[in-house]
Amino acid sequence: MISFEELGQAILEAASEALGEGANIVAARARSLAPVRHIFRGGGPSIRPQSAPQSRGVSPLGSDSLNRTVQAVSAGRPPVNWRGRRLAAATAALESYVEGDRSTLTRRGAYEVRQALAHPKPGSRSPTGRLSPSFATFQHLNVGGRLRGEIRATPATLAGSRAEAWVISPTRYAKYQEFGTRHNAAHPFLRPAAAESRDEVVSRIAAAVTEAARAGSGKTEIEIMVRL
Amino acid sequence: MTTTSVAPVKRAVVQALRASPSLVSAIRGGIHEGIAPRKVRYPFITYQLVAAPYAYDWTGMMIQALIDVSVYAENPVDANNIDALVAGALNEAGLNVDGQTSLLCRRVADLPTGPDIDSEGKRIYQVGGSYSVWTDQAL
Numbered sequence: 001m002i003s004f005e006e007l008g009q010a011i012l013e014a015a016s017e018a019l020g021e022g023a024n025i026v027a028a029r030a031r032s033l034a035p036v037r038h039i040f041r042g043g044g045p046s047i048r049p050q051s052a053p054q055s056r057g058v059s060p061l062g063s064d065s066l067n068r069t070v071q072a073v074s075a076g077r078p079p080v081n082w083r084g085r086r087l088a089a090a091t092a093a094l095e096s097y098v099e100g101d102r103s104t105l106t107r108r109g110a111y112e113v114r115q116a117l118a119h120p121k122p123g124s125r126s127p128t129g130r131l132s133p134s135f136a137t138f139q140h141l142n143v144g145g146r147l148r149g150e151i152r153a154t155p156a157t158l159a160g161s162r163a164e165a166w167v168i169s170p171t172r173y174a175k176y177q178e179f180g181t182r183h184n185a186a187h188p189f190l191r192p193a194a195a196e197s198r199d200e201v202v203s204r205i206a207a208a209v210t211e212a213a214r215a216g217s218g219k220t221e222i223e224i225m226v227r228l
Numbered sequence: 229m230t231t232t233s234v235a236p237v238k239r240a241v242v243q244a245l246r247a248s249p250s251l252v253s254a255i256r257g258g259i260h261e262g263i264a265p266r267k268v269r270y271p272f273i274t275y276q277l278v279a280a281p282y283a284y285d286w287t288g289m290m291i292q293a294l295i296d297v298s299v300y301a302e303n304p305v306d307a308n309n310i311d312a313l314v315a316g317a318l319n320e321a322g323l324n325v326d327g328q329t330s331l332l333c334r335r336v337a338d339l340p341t342g343p344d345i346d347s348e349g350k351r352i353y354q355v356g357g358s359y360s361v362w363t364d365q366a367l
Contacts, residue, residue, distance in 0.1 A: 179339050180276060182300055182346050182354065185262035191294060191358075192279035199283075
């Protein structure tokens with residue numbers, strides 16, 4: 001027989017765990033909504049459909065270095081999907097920058113590479129020898145996006161009968177993107193992510209609480225308050 | 229039945245702001261969506277739709293819009309006074325939303341923004357709040 005306190009604690013822990021999962025959902029959605037700066041010259045490596053001779057390398061795509069990069073990564077067996085092709089081209093552009101070709105990146109992009117904020121390979125060293133931080137494991141950093149890469153969710157913590165989990169965007173300019181300034185219109189990403197995930201998070205917590213209550217053979221009425 | 233989007237909600241918010249004579253006389257630069265043009269006079273207001281998820285049930289659809297309204301002024305007193313006027317015009321206001329029934333319009337948060345320097349080197353104060361606007365429409 002389980003006591004009421006133990007049942008309550010089990011329910012709270014289950015809700016807390018579900019809240020942590022919910023925070024990860026919000027963080028993932030925020031990452032997909034966060035704006036990405038262009039770090040490549042000319043608006044980025046343009047990936048466009050290739051004709052069959054082009055894909056075989058018969059006709060070069062162009063003379064500028066960006067198109068050479070695209071051709072380099074698409075020569076031989078080109079990636080099938082657009083996202084893969086874009087990531088591959090971006091990775092190649094960053095690698096060429098590291099090797100000394102400065103024509104592919106903007107000043108901002110060069111800064112991000114120097115600071116190891118947008119390095120092509122996770123765990124590798126930047127030109128200054130600095131280790132790439134762990135958030136470089138996100139693939140989309142290869143196409144820019146320090147803002148996206150730094151968004152994270154904290155694990156849920158229990159304090160009494162209250163559980164909390166935070167979705168954090170620690171980038172210094174995140175609030176300017178979220179709320180706008182005199183010079184830039186707002187591009188909100190955190191609050192839309194929370195609003196769009198609300199139902200999913202609430203249903204996950206409700207399911208976890210129901211499951212925990214059932215496991216304890218409890219027949220109780222539970223009120224859940226979720227603030228997003 | 230044809231459903232409408234969040235555009236009438238934004239229009240209703242601007243109408244509510246313009247319906248306040250004290251607010252209209254206080255803002256010399258007008259009301260702008262997103263960002264104001266460079267040469268606009270201070271103070272002015274910008275508004276921005278943050279999120280507008282739709283919630284469906286069997287009979288209708290509810291739009292839960294979140295809208296940021298910011299005041300830009302050259303001194304903090306003006307900015308705060310106009311922000312109070314905006315809150316007075318929008319908080320618990322009965323909005324006239326085309327094709328939808330307005331359920332609530334409530335200020336739910338202040339914006340954590342601070343002073344900024346504009347392109348002419350002037351210090352600009354940005355004060356504002358988030359407003360939750362819920363509307364309902366039959367399907």
